[in-house]
Amino acid sequence: MPILKCKMCGGDLDVTEGASVCQCGYCGTSQTVPSADDKKKLRMFERADSLRRSCEFDAALRLYEGIIADFPEEAEAHWGLVLCRYGIEYVDDPASGKKIPTCHRASFESVLECDGYRQAVVHADAVARRVYESEATELERIRAQIAGMVATSDSYDIFICYKESDGDGGRTEDSVIGQEIYDALSERGLRVFFSRISLEDKLGNEYEPIIFSALHSARIMLVLGTKKKYFNEVWVKNEWLRFLKLIEQGERKTIVPCYKYLSPEELPKKLARLQAQDLGKLGYLQDLVHGVTKIVGVRQERASTISPVAAGPVACGASALSQRGNMALEDGEFEKADSFFERALDADPSDGYAYLGKFLAARRIASLDALKNDIVAYEGDRNFQRAMQFASPELIRVLAAAIEINDVNVAAAKKAEELARRKEQEARRRRRELAEAKRKYEAACIAVEAAIQEELAPLVNAIMERHEPEIATIREQIGALESSVMQERVQLQMEISQLKRQRASLPLFDVPRRREIDTRIGWADERVRALDSTDEAREGHRTRLNEALAKRDSEISATENSVRKRHPLPTLAEFAATVA
Template sequence: MAEFICRCCGGQLEQVGESTLYICAFCGMKQTVPRFTDSQRSNLYSRAEQLRSAGEFDRAAAIYEQMTADIPQSAELWWALLLCRYGVTYVLDGDRAVPTINRARRTSVLADEAFRMVEECSDGEMLGHYRSQAQELDDIQRRLLAVSDSEQPFDIFICYKEDDGRGGRTYESLLAQEIYKRFTDEGRRVFFARITLEDKPGSEYEPVIFSALNSARVMLAVGFTREHFEAPWVRNEWSRFLALPDDRRLVIPVFSGNIAAIPQELSGYQAVDAGQLGFMENIAAAVDRVLPQTGSVATDDPDGLLARAYRCLASGEFTTADQLCEQLLDSDPENGEAYIAKLLAELHIHSPEQIPQLGRDITDTPAWEKAMRYADEPQKGTLLEYARTGVLGVAARLRGTSEDPQELNDIAARLDRLGCVEEAEKCRARSGELLAEQEETRRRSQYDYALSILQNSRNADELSTAHDIFVSLGEYRDSPSLAERCRIGSENRSAEDIRLTEEARSQQENRLSYFKRRNRIITASVAGTAAAAVIITGAVLIAGNVHRGAEHSAGMEDLRSGNYASAVEHFDSAGDYSNSAEMKRQAEYQLALQLRENMQYDEAAEIFTRLGSYENSADEVKSTMFQKACWQRENGDFDAAESGFMLLGDYGTSSEEILRTRYMQAENHLEKGELDLAAKLFSGLGEYSDSSDRLGEVHYRRAELLLQAGEFSAAAKMFENSQSGDWEQRVCEARYMQAEQTAVTDSEQAAEMFAELGEYSDSEERSNALYYQTAEEALASGNSARAVELFTQLGGYSDSAERLTEAKYSLAVECLSDGKPQEAADIFAVLGDYRDSAEQLKEAKSRIKSLFLTGTVVEFGRWEQDGDLSSTEPIKWVVVSNDGDKAVLFSEYIIDQRAYDGANWAESGLRSWLNGTFLNSAFTEAERSRLCAVMKEYWNYDELKKQGEVSDLVTIPDYRDGLRKNYDTICTVYADSIRSGGVGDKVFWLRSFNHGIPMLGNNGTATITNPYPTGGVLPVITIDLHK
């Protein structure tokens, strides 16, 4: 079963019962779809639906109109045509599909001819569905027109493409804004979407657009490429303006350099080239003729002509680029760069690297000779190589696709001129193969035709024609023997024809003599009258037969000489003489072949259709239409060619030819610089031929344009997407230029960008220089920590080592001022005798001692505490003693939950964890150096005596501490979150005796518990106050 797609959201439709009513499984929209019994119509309908959903309403409508002419009883097709006329699209509003109208008209939807046909072709449930939908559309349009009628009239409507597809503005948008400012300054009311619609929601666009289209006297259709002129919403505006009945309206197409970019529908209007000097005055003059108003004159800056010329080339303003080159050459007639730029303008390309993609011989262009004469040697070599590469590429493609021997011979001649002898011979060899194939086809056709005459004819003239054909074929197959058979047959037929003619004449004479004898008794007058009548009758019969015979003979002569149209007329005049009817069909068949060969495809198809089942006429109809589609494709009418192949369904290689047509259309867009259209087609072709490679080339060229336009980030991404040629080098080039651009405003970010480029060009040097600059700026602004980080990173670059020392000194001073004496002391200790670091170190130590007063809370080290595992927090400690040399610190909170894991403290797993994992994770190397190892005893519980001593940097409170002090300590958020086994949130481990493991309860009393459950960890450390 065929799958149908929702017009609103693209979801899959599900059929409602057995009707043609469907409902979308995703958005719930009800709609109808036609049912086709053949693939041709189905393909056409799918194509129209794609165009309509893309907003190309005119093109979609053209296909629907073609299909309604073929299937006039299809309500679904008439409804689709109605949607195009009113530009209906659907958007999701919650779970409902809501229609919007993008092409408002004064005609009511309910009164439209297409809707009347919908009503005529549907009934029952379907008719109710259509009427409900049409009423909703009509209500929307009435509201829309009411808003539109309240709008102030406009004088000028500027039609253009705003978005370049990459989030930026098009060149047309910039030019349109200049035009807008020019005419609004003159007091005219101008519709310019970017400003006119700026403060309006999308739902209010169409009323304003409708009002502007219907009130404006002048439309300026601005487009630099065919793609931008044909963009769905741009075409929607200018095609609607053209359709308005007022003859006083003026349309001015505005292009830049390439007049071929203007669509055919606009080509009949006087266009203005924005690349020409004074173009704005040309526009103003044309507008003044319709809307009289005075204007002003613009001037141009003559500086930097060559740079400006290349900017014009980059933006597609080829005529302007050529004019700028001419101005430069007036003062410097031997400027090779200017001639190269002129060559690019003449070829309508943006850079020399695009020459290979042109696929033609550029050495016969007017600017080539001078470019090669005045360019320097490297430039000459590059140009020549580009030209050679382009022609080689075309030759390779033609060898695989061309069916024209002359075309291959022409490309071979070009290759000879460029010194590519081997490739030229390959093209000539392929041309020879094609000629041989064509000659074989011609001879086989003539042989079959002559053989048919020999096998079926009983006429001497026809056999004579066949004889001549076999003779002309020489030794082909058994032509000599068949020619002899035709000669003998023709002579025998001629002798038989003479005998029959004489016999008929003799019989006529005998009849006349008989009548004379029989009627001699009749009066002379009667006898004379009767005899005269008989004689005249016989003469007429003989004369008529002779005339038809003559027409038959003339037809045969025309048939032999290839004058098939005349042969058809003669055989038609011969009537039923001999085999005239059969020969007429042969002549018509040959005429159709001849017309087809002369590319008169429609006439040929008509004759083959009329011949019906004669010979293989039915197949020839399809063959003719196939050849017509091929001819249309070769002449650049790709849409018509694709439609032709689609109508042929699975005939021959039609499916393959559709892909080839799209490929050639993509190549055509590429040749004309319409890169977005080319990319879209090549992308849709998938793995067909070398489409993926060609898509890469398109992306490469688009990347070059982005690079020239200064959009370096986008250019880098596009080069990367291309995977074509030296794309990796070009990615680096684009990113290098982006880094240079960034360096103006953000030196650190630019340094990072240069660093990422590694060894490309002087990226490493540029990165180091910018990091150095950033470090100096950080140091000057008081961000010493960042300066230290950057100077450390720079290592031995320049005087970074010396500047690092200064940055560290500044950081230590900052730490001392900010109440961080420990950090300051650590840095001053490393600095040794740098400046007054020794005195500053004494001051820092003095402040450290003052911080560790008994009972105060200090921060030292870091550990996870708030439950957010993405970062750690400072550990808070309570100073429990300070003897002037050392301070003992107890953690203010239970910071973790761990198993004790051991019969006594010496063998405890908790002890190992505290002096291993915890020690190395919670404290920096500098902090660890300040910790004092403390000897702690452990006891034999059975004998209640000391077992031994162990040395720890981190420990926990001992049994006597727990009994002596009533701690009211709680868990951190993190420690509480991992607490288990029913242990309270204020319970923590104490160092124990041999057999039991005491824990301190909430009331400050110790209890002996099982050695395996987890419990709270309350670390204890001792700090050396002199370090």
């Protein structure tokens, strides 16, 4: 039987039979374990867990899906999907010395909403369910923390994916080439994510939010490789697979494999079908920069926030009353600010800054910048429209920037809504198809089992008829022997009772007769005890009966195995594989 390994440290687990939770004797972590009811399943778990601990999440995920196809109610396999989808690695905490989870594949989807978690909870027993719920809550805290950090991370146009260090700790040629590309693209005004520079002043636990943000914001990914194995290095492959997944989900992104000393056929299968760039070709850098800028366009400098004047709605050219209203906004005195802006409009009904101030005061915010992450119906707001109507050129730039950011937010919301809708449609389709596949699988199993029983029944009956005479004869012999023993025992017990009554009625001086009766009683008692002890003849008959029954059952079992080989049962995986 395969040995289960700790999912945190990889040490051997000593699992009590039937337990769903155990404690690792090496790292001391309590964790859920799969049910040990199938050797094949445990071997698949052993391989999947090993891949996951090596951070080869996609390969591990496919194995967990294979387990679920054959064992759909295995809660630990569903939980394995969760660990892979969020790229969970357990590392040592310097403060506590315990193993704690880190996330290498952040997502906007909550762990608690993940289908894998929900299925794990549904199929787990009460003890394992509490562990899953506790672990999922901690993973969701980490995921939400990363998502919060993403909001403040920089956005990028290009993501350079490459291997930084060789086996001896030195820089790879990929790193040198990557920096040349980084410098060339940065000179064009493009924002380029290049980990050697983009992460140089960051701590390890800050990497994932930045990488996650870069993957989602970048329009193009350049995957560099001067050796075939570099494309398949764990973290390199992790990045370009995540980027490919965004493309498969409908994101308008482009991935460009860039190779040197290789042929296009040596690229990984998923990259080999893409248009690639040969880094050994003369003038490759100019060609690459030209192609990238053609897709992205030369970046025009745009403020990430609205404008310096957006910190307050008024600047030079605004009236004194509007300026006082602006100071009240900054102090959070919104009713007072609205009063100043109203007075400013009484003095000048065409004061665009005053209208903007009333718009902000009504929303109880100090600046338009505070709305950059919200969706606002600017077109339907009377004060905002008046501000646009009477705006100075400077104010027009502020308002136009606000509208532009709002349009981006609206587009992003619509895109997210459409993506969620398509995802739900796909999930419903897959549920329907999986349900139909399961129904067909169960029907196929029933049909095969019926065919087996139809062929097996007459064969079993023939075997039973062939062995029944011998078995019946032995049982009759045992019955006759036991009946004879029973009759003799009853006769002896009656004789003993009668002798005891005779002895009791004798005079005390009739010693000879008493001795004679005592001798007879002793003989009868000895005979009864002999009858109660093991009877060789009876044991011999029983041995023959057991041998006859075993021979008959062995023939039936061999016949059934032969029939079942001719009618193999289908597997659920065969039917699940038909679902796209």
